[in-house]
Amino acid sequence: MGYFTGFKVTLRQMWKPRVTIKYPEQKRPKPVRFHGRHVLNRYEDGMEKCIGCELCAGVCPARCIHVRGKDNPPDAPVSPGERYGFVYEINYLRCIHCDLCVEACPTEAITESKLFEFSFTSRQDAIYTRDELLVSEDGAPQQLPWEDWRPGDDQNTSAWMRATSPSGSAAEEGVVHWSGERGYGVRSPELGQAPAPLPAGSRLVGRGAPGEAEAAPAAVVASGGGPAVPPESDGGASR
Amino acid sequence: MMFLASAGDPLFVHGINFAVALAVIIKVVLAFVFLLVSVLMMIWFERKIISDMQNRVGPDRAGPWGILQSLADGTKLFFKEDLLPDRADKRIFRLAPYLSAVPAFLSFAIVPIGGTITVGHYTTELQVADPPIGILFLLAMSAVAVYGVMLAGWSSGSKYPLLGSVRASAQMVSYEAALGLAVAAVVLYTGDLSTRAIVNGQEGLLRHVLPSWNVFRLGFVPFFVFLIASTAELNRPPFDLVEAEQELVGGFHTEYSSIRFALFFLAEFMNTITMSAIVVTLFLGGPDGPGFHFLRWLWPILWFLGKTLVLLFVQVWLRGTLPRLRYDQLMDLGWKVLIPGSLVWLLILGGMLISFKWGLIVLIASVLFGAALMRARALGAARVEEVGS
Numbered sequence: 014m015g016y017f018t019g020f021k022v023t024l025r026q027m028w029k030p031r032v033t034i035k036y037p038e039q040k041r042p043k044p045v046r047f048h049g050r051h052v053l054n055r056y057e058d059g060m061e062k063c064i065g066c067e068l069c070a071g072v073c074p075a076r077c078i079h080v081r082g083k084d085n086p087p088d089a090p091v092s093p094g095e096r097y098g099f100v101y102e103i104n105y106l107r108c109i110h111c112d113l114c115v116e117a118c119p120t121e122a123i124t125e126s127k128l129f130e131f132s133f134t135s136r137q138d139a140i141y142t143r144d145e146l147l148v149s150e151d152g153a154p155q156q157l158p159w160e161d162w163r164p165g166d167d168q169n170t171s172a173w174m175r176a177t178s179p180s181g182s183a184a185e186e187g188v189v190h191w192s193g194e195r196g197y198g199v200r201s202p203e204l205g206q207a208p209a210p211l212p213a214g215s216r217l218v219g220r221g222a223p224g225e226a227e228a229a230p231a232a233v234v235a236s237g238g239g240p241a242v243p244p245e246s247d248g249g250a251s252r
Numbered sequence: 253m254m255f256l257a258s259a260g261d262p263l264f265v266h267g268i269n270f271a272v273a274l275a276v277i278i279k280v281v282l283a284f285v286f287l288l289v290s291v292l293m294m295i296w297f298e299r300k301i302i303s304d305m306q307n308r309v310g311p312d313r314a315g316p317w318g319i320l321q322s323l324a325d326g327t328k329l330f331f332k333e334d335l336l337p338d339r340a341d342k343r344i345f346r347l348a349p350y351l352s353a354v355p356a357f358l359s360f361a362i363v364p365i366g367g368t369i370t371v372g373h374y375t376t377e378l379q380v381a382d383p384p385i386g387i388l389f390l391l392a393m394s395a396v397a398v399y400g401v402m403l404a405g406w407s408s409g410s411k412y413p414l415l416g417s418v419r420a421s422a423q424m425v426s427y428e429a430a431l432g433l434a435v436a437a438v439v440l441y442t443g444d445l446s447t448r449a450i451v452n453g454q455e456g457l458l459r460h461v462l463p464s465w466n467v468f469r470l471g472f473v474p475f476f477v478f479l480i481a482s483t484a485e486l487n488r489p490p491f492d493l494v495e496a497e498q499e500l501v502g503g504f505h506t507e508y509s510s511i512r513f514a515l516f517f518l519a520e521f522m523n524t525i526t527m528s529a530i531v532v533t534l535f536l537g538g539p540d541g542p543g544f545h546f547l548r549w550l551w552p553i554l555w556f557l558g559k560t561l562v563l564l565f566v567q568v569w570l571r572g573t574l575p576r577l578r579y580d581q582l583m584d585l586g587w588k589v590l591i592p593g594s595l596v597w598l599l600i601l602g603g604m605l606i607s608f609k610w611g612l613i614v615l616i617a618s619v620l621f622g623a624a625l626m627r628a629r630a631l632g633a634a635r636v637e638e639v640g641s
Contacts, residue, residue, distance in 0.1 A: 023305040023573045033309040 043169065048110040049128040051103055052154045052170055053146040054121065061091050061147065062122035065098035069114035069123055077107035078114060098122075101143035106136065126154050126170035130161035152197040170197050271374050279380045280361075287360055291521045295322040298568045305572040326514060334510040339409030348407060349508070349515035352400030356522035359393035362386060362447050363529045366539050366553040377448060378539075378553065386445035387435055390530055391428065394485055397523065398424045401487075401494065404516070405504035416503030420487060420494035423582060427484040427491075430590035434478035437470050437598050438534045440605065451538035465537040470601060475535045477594040479566075482527040484586065486520065488567060490574035491582060528563035532556060536563075596622070 034041055043049075054062045065082020081100035091097040114123050123146075133139045138159060148154050154170050156162045264272070296311065296319055303310030311318030336342060366378030383389055398421055405417020439445055442453045450466075458464035467475040484491040495503030505516045532538055536559050543551030577585065596618045604611030 019573045020569065023569060026307055027301075027304040029307055031309050032307045035309065035312075 040163070043127045047125075047127045047129075047169075048112045049126045049169075050105070050131055050154075050160070051114070051123050051125050051141075051146055052148050053098075053101060053123055053143065054148055055150075055152065056093065059150055060093050061097055062120045063098035063101060064092055064094040064120055064122070065096045066119065068117040068119065072113045072117040074111060074113065075107045075109045077104040077109075078102070079104075094120075098143065101146060103141045103146065104139060105131070105133070105141060106139045124171040126167070128154075128160060128162065128166060128169075131157070131159055132161075133159045148197065154197070168196055275374065275376045276380075279376070279378075283360060283380045284357065287357065287522055287525065288518075290525055291518055292322045292326070293319075294521050294525055294564060295325075297564065298571070301565065301568045302572050305569075329514040330511055332510040334512065335507070337409055337507045340507065341407035341409065344403050344407035345507075346512070348400050348404035349512040349519075350400075351403060352397055352519040353515045353522070355393040355396045355400070356519040356526065359390050360522070360526045360529065362389050363526065363533055364448050364451050364538050365529070365556050367549060369549045378549075379448065382446055382448045384446060386447045387439065387450065387530075387534070388445055390526075391432055391435065394424070394431070394523075395428060397519070400516075400519070401504050404508070408504075408507035410507050412500045412502075413504050413506045416494050416500045416506070419500075419579065420504055423487070423491065423493065423586075424485055426583065426586045427481045427590070430477055430481040430586060430594055431485055433591065433594035433598055434474040434481060435534065437474040437594070437601055438466050440598065440602060441466065441470060447533050447538075451533055451540065454537040455540050463537055463540065465535060465540070467535040470535075471597065473597045474594060475531075477590050477597075478531060478534065480585075481590060482531065483567065483570060484582070486523050486527055488520075488524060489571040490576050492576060493579055493582060524567060525560070525564065528560045528567065529556075531563055532559040 056062060063080075065080060067080045067082060070076075070078040070080045079100065079102040080098050082096040083099040085091055085095060085097050091099075110125070110129075112125060115125055118124075138157075145155060145157060148170075153167050156167075299321070300310045300318070311321035314320040314324045336345065361380035362383065364377065364379040364382070368375050368377050370376075401420040401424070402417045405413040405415075405420065408414070438450060442450045444450065444453070454463075454465050454469075456464045458468055462468045487494040494500075495505070500506070505513055508516060539552030539556040541551065541555035543555075599618065600611055600614050603614035
C-alpha cells in the first residue's frame with residue numbers, strides 16, 4: 014500500500030503546529046551580528062566619534078557612503094580629534110549592509126543597529142544624513158518616522174559611548190575585535206582602561222549598566238558587564 | 253412516473269404559466285449565487301487545508317480566519333488592467349473565457365441538491381433542470397469546456413499557452429472516455445439517464461446494512477474511475493499538466509489577466525464543485541440519508557452538502573499529497589488502466605444484470621483475456637530486452 018502512505022503523511026501534518034511566524038505582529042529574534050541601519054556614535058561627553066577620515070567611504074563596496082572631513086572649530090570642537098565629519102551621508106538605496114565600514118572605522122564611530130524595517134518613500138529619505146544617523150545625547154539611536162522601532166529594539170544597537178576597541182590590555186594588542194556587544198550609553202570601562210568619570214547628569218542606559226544586565230536576558234555576547242569582566246570575554250564570540 | 257407541477261417537466265410540455273416561470277427564475281438565480289459563493293469558499297477552503305498540510309497558516313488577514321480572502325483577490329483582479337496580446341486572435345481570445353465559464357455554470361444545473369419543496373400548492377424539485385438526457389448533459393458540457401481551454405491557448409499567439417492547451421485537449425479528450433464508461437455503469441444499472449431518477453434509484457438499504465448507493469452496488473471500480481477521471485478532466489493536481497507552472501508558466505491562461513483570468517479561475521473551481529456534486533449524485537446517493545420529521549426538506553440538502561464537502565476535501569487532499577504525473581504516465585493511466593478497467597467492469601456488470609451465470613462467464617473470460625494480455629506483454633518486453641541488448 015505504498016501509494017497511500019503519502020495520504021497519511023499529509024493528514025498527519027494537519028495536526029502539527031504551524032511553523033509560520035506572523036511577521037508584523039511577531040518577530041524572530043535577530044542574530045547577534047545582524048547588520049541593520051547604521052548609527053554614528055558619540056562619546057559620553059557628547060562629542061562625536063567620527064573624525065572624518067573617510068575610511069568607511071573608501072572601503073564601501075557599494076560606494077554608498079559620502080564623507081567630508083573638516084577641521085574642528087577651535088572654540089567649539091565637534092569631535093575630540095583634529096577633524097570631524099561635517100558631511101556624512103549613507104545612501105540606503107545602495108547600501109548592502111556588509112559592515113565593512115564598521116570594521117574600517119578606527120574610532121568605532123559608525124556601528125550598526127539591528128533595524129532593517131525602514132521603508133522610506135522618497136530618495137530624499139533614502140539618503141540618511143549626519144543629522145539622522147547621529148545618536149542622541151544619551152546614545153540612543155534616532156527613531157525616524159518611516160522606521161519600525163519596537164520597544165527594546167534600540168537595545169540591539171552597538172552604540173557604546175566608550176572609546177574603541179577592547180584594547181587597553183597588552184594581551185589584546187593587534188587583535189581585531191568586533192563591536193559584538195549590543196546596547197548603548199555609557200558602559201563601565203574595560204580592564205586596563207582608566208575609569209572615566211561620568212559627566213554630571215548623564216544616565217546609565219543599556220546593557221552595560223550594572224544592574225541592568227539581568228534585565229536583558231537576550232544578551233548573547235557577553236558584554237563588559239562590569240569592571241570585573243576580563244577583556245577576553247568582550248566580543249569573544251566573534252573573534 | 254408521477255408528474256409534479258413542473259418537477260419532472262424540464263421541457264415544459266405541460267406549458268408555462270407564471271408559477272413555473274417564477275420557480276425556474278428563482279432556482280436559476282439561487283443556483284448561480286450558490287455557485288459563486290461556494291467558489292469563494294472553496295478557494296479559501298483549499299488554501300486553508302493545503303496550508304494546514306504544509307504546516308503553514310494560510311490566508312488569515314481578510315475577515316475572520318481569512319474567509320474573505322478570495323473576495324479580496326477577486327475584487328483586486330477586477331480592477332486590474334485587461335491586457336490583450338498583440339499577436340492574439342482578438343475575437344477568440346475574448347470568447348474563450350466564456351466558453352470555459354458558461355459550461356461550468358450550466359453543468360451544475362442538472363445536480364439535484366435536495367428532495368422536493370412545496371410552496372403553497374406548488375411543488376418543485378430542488379434542481380435547476382432535470383432534462384431527460386440528464387447525465388449526458390454533463391458529458392456534453394465538459395466537452396464544450398475543452399473548447400474554452402483549447403481556444404484560449406491557441407488564440408493567445410504565444411508558445412506556452414499553445415503547449416498547455418494541446419496538452420489540455422489531449423488529456424481532457426482521453427479521460428472523457430473513462431469518465432463516460434464510469435457513467436455508463438451507473439446508467440446501465442439505473443436504466444435512466446435523468447439525474448433525478450439516478451438519485452431516486454439509490455434510496456433504501458442494500459441487504460439491510462449499507463445504504464444502497466451506487467458506490468456499493470456497482471463495486472468500487474466505477475466510483476474510483478470516475479473520481480480519477482474527473483480529477484483529470486478538471487485539470488487539477490496531480491493531473492495539472494495543463495498549467496504546469498514549472499514548465500509552461502501558467503499554461504493556457506498565461507496571457508490572460510484581469511476579469512478574463514478570473515473567469516478561468518472561476519470556471520476551474522466551479523467545475524471542481526460541480527464534479528464533486530456529480531460524484532455525490534451518481535455514486536453516493538445524492539441527497540439520500542436519514543432525516544428527521546421536522547424540517548423535512550432541509551435534511552437532504554444538508555446530506556448533499558456534507559457529502560460534497562467531503563469529496564472537495566478529498567480533492568484538496570489529493571492536491572496536497574500527490575506530485576504531478578509525467579505526460580506519458582498520464583496517458584498510460586488513462587488509456588491502459590482506466591479505460592480497459594472500466595470497460596471490463598461494465599461488461600461484467602452487464603452480464604450480472606442479465607443473470608449471475610452470464611456475469612460469471614464474462615468475469616472468467618475477461619480474467620483469461622487479461623492474463624493472455626499480460627503474458628503477451630511480458631513476452632514482448634523480454635524480446636525487446638533481448639534485441640535491445
